[in-house]
Amino acid sequence: MIHTTTLNENRDFKKLYHRGKSLVHSVLVTYAFKNKLGHNRIGITTTRKIGKACKRNRARRLIREAYRQLEPQLPVGWDLVFVARTRTTLCKMDAVKAAMEQHLNKLLS
RNA sequence: CGAGUAACCGAGACAACAGCGGGCGCAGUGCCGAAAGGCCGCGCGUGAGGAAAGUCCGAGCUCCACAGGGCAGAAUAGCUGCUAACGGCAGCCGGAGGCGACUCUAGGGACAGUGCAACAGAGAGAUACCGCCGUUCUUUGAACGGUAAGGCUGGAAAGGCGAGGUAAGAGCUCACCAGCGUCUGGGGAACCAGACGGCUAUGUAAACCCUAUUCGGAGCAACACCCAAACGAAAACAGAUGCGGCGGCCCGUCGCGUUUUCACCGAGGUGGCUAAAGCCAUGUGGCGACAUAUGGCGUAGAUAGAUUGUUGUCAAAUACAGAACUCGGCUUAUUGUUUGCUCGUGCC
Numbered sequence: 001m002i003h004t005t006t007l008n009e010n011r012d013f014k015k016l017y018h019r020g021k022s023l024v025h026s027v028l029v030t031y032a033f034k035n036k037l038g039h040n041r042i043g044i045t046t047t048r049k050i051g052k053a054c055k056r057n058r059a060r061r062l063i064r065e066a067y068r069q070l071e072p073q074l075p076v077g078w079d080l081v082f083v084a085r086t087r088t089t090l091c092k093m094d095a096v097k098a099a100m101e102q103h104l105n106k107l108l109s
Numbered sequence: 110c111g112a113g114u115a116a117c118c119g120a121g122a123c124a125a126c127a128g129c130g131g132g133c134g135c136a137g138u139g140c141c142g143a144a145a146g147g148c149c150g151c152g153c154g155u156g157a158g159g160a161a162a163g164u165c166c167g168a169g170c171u172c173c174a175c176a177g178g179g180c181a182g183a184a185u186a187g188c189u190g191c192u193a194a195c196g197g198c199a200g201c202c203g204g205a206g207g208c209g210a211c212u213c214u215a216g217g218g219a220c221a222g223u224g225c226a227a228c229a230g231a232g233a234g235a236u237a238c239c240g241c242c243g244u245u246c247u248u249u250g251a252a253c254g255g256u257a258a259g260g261c262u263g264g265a266a267a268g269g270c271g272a273g274g275u276a277a278g279a280g281c282u283c284a285c286c287a288g289c290g291u292c293u294g295g296g297g298a299a300c301c302a303g304a305c306g307g308c309u310a311u312g313u314a315a316a317c318c319c320u321a322u323u324c325g326g327a328g329c330a331a332c333a334c335c336c337a338a339a340c341g342a343a344a345a346c347a348g349a350u351g352c353g354g355c356g357g358c359c360c361g362u363c364g365c366g367u368u369u370u371c372a373c374c375g376a377g378g379u380g381g382c383u384a385a386a387g388c389c390a391u392g393u394g395g396c397g398a399c400a401u402a403u404g405g406c407g408u409a410g411a412u413a414g415a416u417u418g419u420u421g422u423c424a425a426a427u428a429c430a431g432a433a434c435u436c437g438g439c440u441u442a443u444u445g446u447u448u449g450c451u452c453g454u455g456c457c
Contacts, residue, residue: 055431
């Protein structure tokens with residue numbers, strides 16, 4: 001990815017959950033918060049509610065691919081956390097991408 | 110054709126575009142960092158399973174004393190073999206189920222000891238309630254004695270069943286069957302077959318227990334190394350009959366003050382990390398598990414965690430499901446195809 005790194009510290013996730021803006025959709029929950037790094041950081045949460053390792057991997061892949069396709073049009077300087085939901089594993093990538101695009105347009109404007 | 114039973118094999122392939130993790134090669138010495146070290150571009154090649162799962166066994170590897178003695182504790186339980194090892198596997202023996210193919214089997218010991226067996230029933234290591242028979246008194250019965258065939262209860266009632274026998278009965282006697290013991294024969298063994306003997310006193314050891322065999326503990330967040338930082342203060346207790354290290358206890362052994370509070374110091378990096386009791390093919394030995402020889406292959410190593418998204422073609426690609434130090438098993442989840450065998454039905 002061009003200007004994005006992964007978010008891997010638990011304290012960063014907690015900060016977004018408490019202080020970030022969020023939107024909910026049936027296949028995706030998005031949290032966003034501005035950072036001062038000059039690039040984006042994303043984190044993906046797949047809880048055990050979704051299923052076992054295989055289903056969680058699938059959800060993570062779908063979200064990462066959706067983000068990758070949307071990335072060129074996004075503004076820079078945000079921390080993002082995407083939370084997969086149970087229905088995420090059942091749907092196609094296009095549905096996730098549409099939900100994400102809708103969320104990001106609202107949150108990052 | 111239907112029902113069943115056993116086993117092999119597969120787990121999408123190909124093409125296009127986009128994208129991700131390792132590896133190798135080339136290049137700038139460009140970027141980040143205090144440093145160890147890491148990042149970026151292009152090309153080539155490579156990249157999840159039959160169960161990767163559950164974490165139920167067994168090993169390797171690492172550290173604790175290269176692991177010591179005893180007790181406690183745990184596991185296993187027909188025989189012979191295979192294996193690095195196993196609670197696994199193979200073959201066989203015994204038992205159970207099925208018409209059969211075939212399947213299942215936690216399969217040592219109840220004359221070492223302790224316990225339990227409710228209720229019912231006359232009586233459950235012990236009986237005489239009814240009944241049957243005899244004797245006596247007497248006469249529609251009673252007392253005493255004999256009996257375990259018949260009745261009732263129960264999961265189980267003093268081996269089963271038939272004949273003889275008897276006052277009535279009884280392994281009292283006999284044949285057959287079951288069980289026990291001894292002997293003989295066969296087998297490597299579990300065990301099998303036969304003969305003879307006396308005539309026997311329940312079940313439960315997935316109840317405690319006994320016997321035999323095996324087992325030290327913790328786990329890759331193990332552990333090793335590198336860079337940076339720190340390596341101080343106070344209080345309490347003890348003075349070796351103390352504290353700590355080896356899962357519990359006792360020894361043994363090694364090390365040494367210990368604990369608490371405050372202060373100081375990294376959400377650092379690299380290795381371990383994949384060549385392995387490895388896989389494939391062929392030959393040889395073995396009923397088989399497996400062993401062995403030759404040749405070939407070199408096949409993921411992440412650390413918020415990598416093969417996926419969108420199409421097209423194929424009759425369909427759907428199910429269960431994602432490596433996390435590595436192997437050998439077991440168990441559980443689940444999809445498709447094929448083949449052998451068994452039983453039933455119909456036709457030739």
